[in-house]
Amino acid sequence: MNQRLFFRFILFCLLLPFLIPFQACSKKEFSAATQQPVTDSLLFSFVTVGCNRVDKKDVSVSNPSTANVIQLKRTFSDILELKPLPKFLFFMGDMVLGYTGNDTAALRNELTAWAHLYEESGLKQEGVVLIPMPGNHESLLAKKSSASIAAEAVWVSVMKPYIQNNNGPVPGGADNVQTDQSRLTYSFNYTNTHFVVINTDAVGKESQIPYRWIYNDIAFARSSGYTHIFSFGHKPAIAFPGEDGISSGYPAGLDSFWAAHEDNHAEAYFSAHNHVYYRTRPTNGKTWQIISGNGGSPLSNYINSSSQRNFGFVLVSVYKSGKVISEAYGRDVPVAGYLADPSSYLTTVRDSVEITWGK
16 A cells, blocks of 8 residues: 555656646636736728818919829828728818819819829729818809809719718708708718718808708717717818808807707817818817818918928727727928928828817
């Protein structure tokens, strides 16, 4: 018996070095797995930008789009460098010079040439969906003039491949719109997000918005359970100091428009028109307005900070956790002028802010 116990003791001693590490390692690995922090991941992203048209004095027959082509191509190239690529590119008007009066053929040629630049940029081929909206340069007959029925028709005709829905206001209705706005102001959904595209210069409603339709649309989206709500229009509700935006001549409309966002927890309204990057938040913890009108047109004369003297775009990232981050990418305006080659200027993140509702 003693000999048998002795051999068992010897066998146990021989196996002990193998048993102890195995048990300790197994326990350590399990513990690490259960304590591993949950990392957030990107659901999708989108880009916003506007105002890329050249000044009238810089129009040339060699540039039928009347866009600042060299800056536009640089923006397209910069977007293609983003990883992962954004799902949407919201271009918020004044993409062409426009103001063509009754010469709708000229407006059609400008818009068609601009669309061609997008088509050949590589963005479409990589799955970045263009969502354009008209600005005053596309809609109005001339500067400080009225919007044109013919111009609206040309816009819808040329931009039809990029229009995402047709559920917007029709003539009459609560907002008493005068022309068919169903494909100029509309909404659509993607994953858990509701998007609203707004025409801020409809015929007979220049510098105004169909605020009743907008309120009902956003409220319905919230009641339907959409997590995120973003809206887009050419003109800002809150202008950059010194500049103009949606008319302040009808305060009830502006109040209702902004209430639609705050009452229904919309994260942000994005706009352009003012040639600058500028963000503001009227009520802490509620809806942001972000102007990204620094797409390539000459910058605002009211800029007094060198940090705002750049061309670029805004990238908005929506995360699975519900977090939303807005980043302004910019590159300095060339010393040689706004139409000069920007290749020697780096594009970097110039501003970053969390725009999650309630943060």
